[in-house]
Amino acid sequence: MNLEAIKSIYFFEMARTRRTLLQSVVSPVISTSLYFIVFGAAVGSRIQEIDGVSYGAFITPGLIMLTLLTQCIGNGSFGIYFPKFTGTIYELLSSPVSMTEIVLGYVGAAATKGMMIGIIILGTASLFVDLSIAHPFVMLLFFVLTAVTFSLFGFIIGIWAKDFEQLNLIPMLVIPPLVFLGGSFYSVNMLPPFWQAVSHFNPVLYLISGFRWSFFEIADVNPVVSFAIIIVFLAVLMGLLTWIFRTGYRLRN
Template structure:
């Protein structure tokens, strides 16, 4: 194992976060605060409780997941796309590093950034609503698994994308709608039966549901199913990344 290389890639990527602190940290915090203002204060004022949880608190896990998913994908996809775009990828390809080390470096950094953000958002949420986390261990596990899985997914997007438009395509057109429709701001029991059943096909629902369970012990689907779904998605992403490096897809001619 080339630990020095993993460290080099990881620290290099983390340095990018420090450099773009405003964009990396301040803007997600600001947008989360706006969600609180709009959903928590304005709309939440009319909805008292959902599943016995105050609405303002109810949306916290969904908001965290929204940011986590969006940022994991954005960080990881940009992290690998940018060297491809400017050509500096040559150095990684010609270095004595295995694909596992490359992935640990890039995906590890992207996941770390999202985790830091998740924690900052949790702290921000605390300012707006009282929160008590019922299962801190499970919450941390959900957080880490989701950050890693979606950073891997972002890494795949970054390798697949050959222009900036494609880089934005999947996060904007697929991931954001899935998060919004996956019960971030509501319980699916509030939906008509037909749409409730449709929502069960949305993989993000399982993430948010499981994550919310770790906070309030209320869930749309069982927590075991949630964990299983994340693991399935994680396995698919690992398999895809493995295939990318084995074939050199969009990395090596």
């Protein structure tokens, strides 16, 4: 394996974070602070606790997932789309670098940046509410798997997208509603039976539920099921990416 190629791609992508510090770091922190201020004041005053957990603490895993998903997809998609846009992707494809090395470099950088922001959001949340993590290892497992899976998802979106409109379609218009409707700010058990059933078709529900269980040992879905959903989604994405590189889908003229 060409480690130098992986390191070159990885550090090149990581350097972009330093150049866009306001957008990459400051903006998510401000957004999270506003969520706590607005939801804590408007909703938290009416909903004191959910399943024995204060409302502010209850929404923290959902806010972290919202940020993690959008950041990983955005970084993963832009990282590979920009070389396509400028035409430098052909230099990369013609170089002695394998598919695995390309993916490890781009996806690894996107996942790292997403996890960095997620940790910052966790630190920001601790300024507003008292947090305790019941199962740190499980939390870390969900955290890393989600970051890698959705960075890979973003990488595929970046290959698929033909323009900037398509590039932003899923991260901006699809993921936020799925997160909001996936139990970020409430428990799906609070919904009528029909909408509870509908919510279980939302894949993000399983991510948030499993992640929240690692904090408070409360979940809308069995955490084992949540873990299985992530693994299945990751396997599907890896299979799809293998097909893309074998066929050259939207990578070669």
